[in-house]
């Protein structure tokens with residue numbers, strides 16, 4: 103290596119010669135690489151291509167330095183981005199997640215990036231294809247082509263570039279008009295619209311909007327606790343207005359886009375330029391939305407869980423709709439909670455977050471009780487709709503057909519006669535959860551899992567809902583060989599068949615993962631239902647996710663008990679949320695609604711409390727019990743899971759972790775025990791649960807874990823704040 107020439111020693115800072123790079127591998131720490139001479143080094147947050155092991159990989163530059171403690175460094179092969187790909191605030195979030203979720207930085211950064219960016223796609227915004235006028239007037243007699251195009255756009259509103267070309271306008275004319283500032287371009291499937299007028303807010307809405315607007319520019323978490331149909335979405339829309347007027351951006355998280363097309367539509371109708379991030383986007387489209395949000399040209403982004411990682415040029419507000427929803431928690435890989443990250447990001451950026459729900463999570467209620475979150479209440483439905491009334495059907499001794507009790511059949515008939523729509527909820531897809539031999543009691547089991555096969559009729563098959571295995575339906579018993587197999591229990595397909603026999607003239611819509619394979623199908627189905635004609639709907643929890651069915655007058659919950667039987671400590675909370683949300687689909691417009699609940703345990707305290715004092719009453723009691731039992735949210739929890747084809751390998755690893763944690767005497771360690779579903783896809787699953795007196799104690803313990811060498815052969819993970827303790 104050549105000696106540096108003397109004149110290089112000036113006051114100007116020396117260019118960095120070393121880049122620290124986080125690579126997408128399950129390894130902690132960052133790696134040093136040399137920046138080759140005569141090449142511009144990466145900026146922090148830029149993607150770089152580097153040799154790693156025997157392969158090339160794409161990592162993120164996380165730091166720059168003049169020297170390294172290591173010798174024999176490899177060179178960076180390519181600096182992919184001239185600008186940063188991961189802006190400061192996301193880099194900050196990534197570092198925070200590394201500490202909180204005990205997950206390697208390189209993998210955190212890889213999770214955060216859209217797939218196309220991870221694979222090295224160029225970070226360039228593709229030219230737009232929607233065009234509209236940027237001002238009211240434009241006169242240029244010397245450029246008749248420009249004048250004609252401007253006038254066309256002014257009368258027709260936003261148009262696609264290709265449609266303008268089809269009208270014999272030229273791309274070059276568009277570009278000239280854009281240069282003159284007379285038109286603007288926009289790439290989106292949604293044209294820019296003139297805002298629809300606001301509803302006049304109710305006093306409760308107004309109070310909430312004022313509180314949120316007063317907190318703009320500061321960190322605050324608002325729990326918008328509003329009964330179903332109380333106008334939470336209207337509050338989001340109006341609270342956003344001053345943010346957008348100041349040129350700032352808004353991020354809206356929703357549980358599942360396909361299930362809430364109306365919500366998305368309302369944002370589009372009010373604010374036009376909405377970037378929607380959903381699972382059906384191509385990698386290219388997703389990256390484009392990402393880049394546009396980053397550059398600041400996209401004022402509103404609506405998306406599901408991973409949209410929490412969208413970069414913004416100037417973010418002003420975050421909304422998390424249906425904050426209690428389980429879909430905000432990633433259940434594999436990096437097990438983050440988008441709701442919790444929303445609060446973290448807002449804190450770092452000094453801006454408010456709205457967490458909206460009719461059934462807030464006990465975590466959020468706990469935070470309200472400790473004055474960490476502000477409580478904004480919308481106790482009544484907007485627009486004069488009334489809350490539905492609740493009724494119980496005691497199923498003990500009641501005769502039934504395909505899961506429908508005689509009283510329920512009567513009520514359904516009444517509502518159909520009055521031209522209402524009826525929604526039936528059963529949280530099980532398929533025809534029946536078990537296929538049983540009447541002669542010997544044998545049940546069809548999955549060969550790969552400790553689970554029963556679900557019997558499906560359309561198409562006919564036995565399917566395992568855990569590993570996806572499908573086999574033909576056997577004609578004879580697998581044990582005694584008798585042709586005496588019968589389906590036991592209820593699923594959506596069976597309810598559908600039963601309804602078709604009882605109400606042959608009424609159209610039936612089944613809404614579950616099997617019936618609605620594409621988002622488009624689902625939206626078409628919702629549109630048909632919302633024409634308002636008499637109809638029966640049967641579906642799973644997909645029906646509970648915020649969809650608005652204005653003509654539903656009866657909601658029936660066919661088997662309320664199923665959810666309460668689970669050993670998971672969150673089961674009562676989840677079931678109460680589900681029942682309340684499904685019930686909330688009833689009577690959302692002028693016609694009052696009724697909710698009928700079938701139960702074999704009508705005295706179940708959770709159920710009676712819910713019916714008598716609503717979700718708030720239930721939540722108060724349930725939270726008290728959690729606090730008494732020393733469970734989350736009162737005490738933080740983590741779950742270490744391990745699975746292997748050899749069960750003893752998994753337990754040996756967990757026992758080693760338990761031994762390492764034993765020095766932290768304040769940690770409660772439970773296990774290792776087999777997971778309630780102990781074998782899935784032929785792998786044996788075990789878990790070790792940690793409960794700590796405080797967050798720092800939990801993190802101290804988890805940070806101390808050092809996996810032994812043999813851990814590499816085993817799939818294991820740390821889940822901080824697990825949603826499913828099963």
Ligand code: ADP
Pocket residue numbers: 301302303304307328329330331332333334335336337484485650
């Ligand atoms: P939520 O999000 O709480 O379920 P929505 O925002 O969907 O409630 O509101 C329910 C219905 O009430 C919608 O049809 C909405 O347009 C209407 N609505 C909301 N706020 C008002 C208001 N202030 N005046 C009249 N109608 C309203």
Ligand code: ZN
Pocket residue numbers: 539540541542543544579580581582583584
């Ligand atoms: Zn048998």
Ligand code: ZN
Pocket residue numbers: 548549550551553566567568569570571782783
């Ligand atoms: Zn299986």
